[in-house]
Amino acid sequence: MTRLKKGILHGSLTLIGLALLVLFVILPSYVDGKKNVVLDHAPYQISERAQTLHDSLRVADLHADTLLWKRNPAKRQSRGHTDFVRLREGNVALQVFTTVTFVPKNMNTGANTANKDAMTLLTIAQLWPIRTWSSIFERATYQAQRLQKLEQNAGGDFIIARTQSDLANALTKRHTNKNMLVGILGTEGAHPLEGKLENLDKLYAEGYRQIGLQHFFDNELGGSLHGVSKAGLSPFGREVIDAIADKGMIIDVAHSSVQTVKDVLAMTDAPIVISHTGIVSLCNHPDRNIPDHLLKQIADRGGIIGVGYWETAVCDTSPDGIAKMLIHGANTFGVDHIALGSDYDGAVTTRFDVSEIAVLTDALLKQGMSDDHIRKVMGENQIAFYLKHLPK
Numbered sequence: 001m002t003r004l005k006k007g008i009l010h011g012s013l014t015l016i017g018l019a020l021l022v023l024f025v026i027l028p029s030y031v032d033g034k035k036n037v038v039l040d041h042a043p044y045q046i047s048e049r050a051q052t053l054h055d056s057l058r059v060a061d062l063h064a065d066t067l068l069w070k071r072n073p074a075k076r077q078s079r080g081h082t083d084f085v086r087l088r089e090g091n092v093a094l095q096v097f098t099t100v101t102f103v104p105k106n107m108n109t110g111a112n113t114a115n116k117d118a119m120t121l122l123t124i125a126q127l128w129p130i131r132t133w134s135s136i137f138e139r140a141t142y143q144a145q146r147l148q149k150l151e152q153n154a155g156g157d158f159i160i161a162r163t164q165s166d167l168a169n170a171l172t173k174r175h176t177n178k179n180m181l182v183g184i185l186g187t188e189g190a191h192p193l194e195g196k197l198e199n200l201d202k203l204y205a206e207g208y209r210q211i212g213l214q215h216f217f218d219n220e221l222g223g224s225l226h227g228v229s230k231a232g233l234s235p236f237g238r239e240v241i242d243a244i245a246d247k248g249m250i251i252d253v254a255h256s257s258v259q260t261v262k263d264v265l266a267m268t269d270a271p272i273v274i275s276h277t278g279i280v281s282l283c284n285h286p287d288r289n290i291p292d293h294l295l296k297q298i299a300d301r302g303g304i305i306g307v308g309y310w311e312t313a314v315c316d317t318s319p320d321g322i323a324k325m326l327i328h329g330a331n332t333f334g335v336d337h338i339a340l341g342s343d344y345d346g347a348v349t350t351r352f353d354v355s356e357i358a359v360l361t362d363a364l365l366k367q368g369m370s371d372d373h374i375r376k377v378m379g380e381n382q383i384a385f386y387l388k389h390l391p392k
C-alpha cells in the first residue's frame with residue numbers, strides 16, 4: 001500500500017470513528033441534556049416544619065418518561081429530572097413510569113401528523129435493539145423490560161406494582177424500609193397497539209397497567225388534542241376502551257382530544273386519570289389542556305388529575321406557581337382528586353428535580369394548605385386510587 005493510500009484509509013477510519021462517536025455517545029446525552037432541563041437556581045430554603053411534614057408523606061407522581069433516555073435509573077444521574085436515587089431523596093413512594101414510543105418531527109401543541117418519526121434516530125443512537133427501530137410496539141415492550149430488569153436487580157427495594165396487593169405489600173414494607181420504591185407502567189399513547197387488540201394482552205403481560213390513549217398525534221384509537229382531526233374515539237378506540245376496562249387497567253386521557261375525552265366519559269364507568277395536565281381556568285393553554293368542565297367530570301367520577309410542572313401546564317413554573325395550581329385544582333375539583341403529574345424527563349424544563357420536591361410541600365404550607373390536604377395531593381390521593389383500581 002502506498003503512503004497516499006494508507007493516508008486515505010487512516011483518514012476514512014478516523015472519520016467513521018468520529019461519526020460513530022457522535023451518533024452513539026454524544027448525540028444521546030446531548031438530546032437528553034437539551035430536552036430535560038432543570039433551570040439553575042440557588043438551593044431552596046425549606047422550613048423545618050415543611051421538611052418534617054414532607055418526610056412523613058408518601059409522595060407519588062403520575063407521569064415520568066425516564067425510560068426513554070440512555071441513563072441507568074438505578075444510579076444518581078447529573079442529567080434529567082428523575083432516577084431511583086433522586087426519587088428516594090425526594091421521599092417518593094410511587095412513580096408511574098410512562099413510555100414514549102413515537103415523536104412527530106417538529107412536534108407542537110397545535111396540529112401534528114404521524115408521518116415523520118423523530119424517535120427512530122434516538123432508538124438507533126441509544127443502541128436499543130434492532131426490533132425497536134421500526135416497531136412502536138417493540139419500543140413499548142423494550143422500555144417495560146428495562147424497568148423489569150431494574151426490578152430484578154433492586155434487591156427488593158423497587159417493585160413494579162401489577163396488582164393492588166403488590167402495591168399494598170410494598171407500602172407496608174416501606175414502614176421499615178424507606179428505600180422501598182414502587183413503579184407502575186403506563187403508555188404515553190396507545191399507538192404501540194399498532195391497531196391490534198391482541199397487543200393489549202402483550203402489554204399487560206409486560207406489566208403495563210395504565211394506557212394513555214393518545215400522544216401528540218391522532219392514532220388508531222382516535223383524536224389527539226394536538227392532532228389534525230380533533231376527532232373522538234374510533235370504533236377501534238371503543239373496542240380498546242372496553243378491553244382496558246375488562247382487564248382492570250386504567251385509562252389515561254392526557255393528550256386526548258376534547259371529543260375523545262367526552263366519548264370516553266360517555267361510554268364507560270372505568271377509572272380514569274389525566275396523568276399530566278394544566279388547568280385552563282388558571283393557565284390558559286387550551287391547545288395543551290382540556291377544558292375545566294371535563295376535568296370536573298373526571299373528578300366527579302372518582303378520577304385523578306395530575307398537575308404538571310412545565311410552562312403550558314402552570315404558566316408560573318416556580319414552586320409557588322405549582323403550589324398555587326395544586327390549590328386551585330383542589331378548590332375547583334375537590335382536594336381528593338388532585339395529584340402530582342410532573343412529566344419529568346418528558347422533554348420539559350422545570351425549576352427543580354425530584355430530589356428537591358420538598359420545596360412543593362414548603363410552598364403549599366406557605367400558601368395555607370392544611371397538613372392533611374398536602375398529604376393528599378402530594379401522594380395519598382394517587383395511592384388510594386391505585387390501591388382501589390389496579391387489578392386484584
Ligand SMILES: [Zn+2]
Pocket residue numbers: 188254255276343346
Ligand atoms: Zn405527555
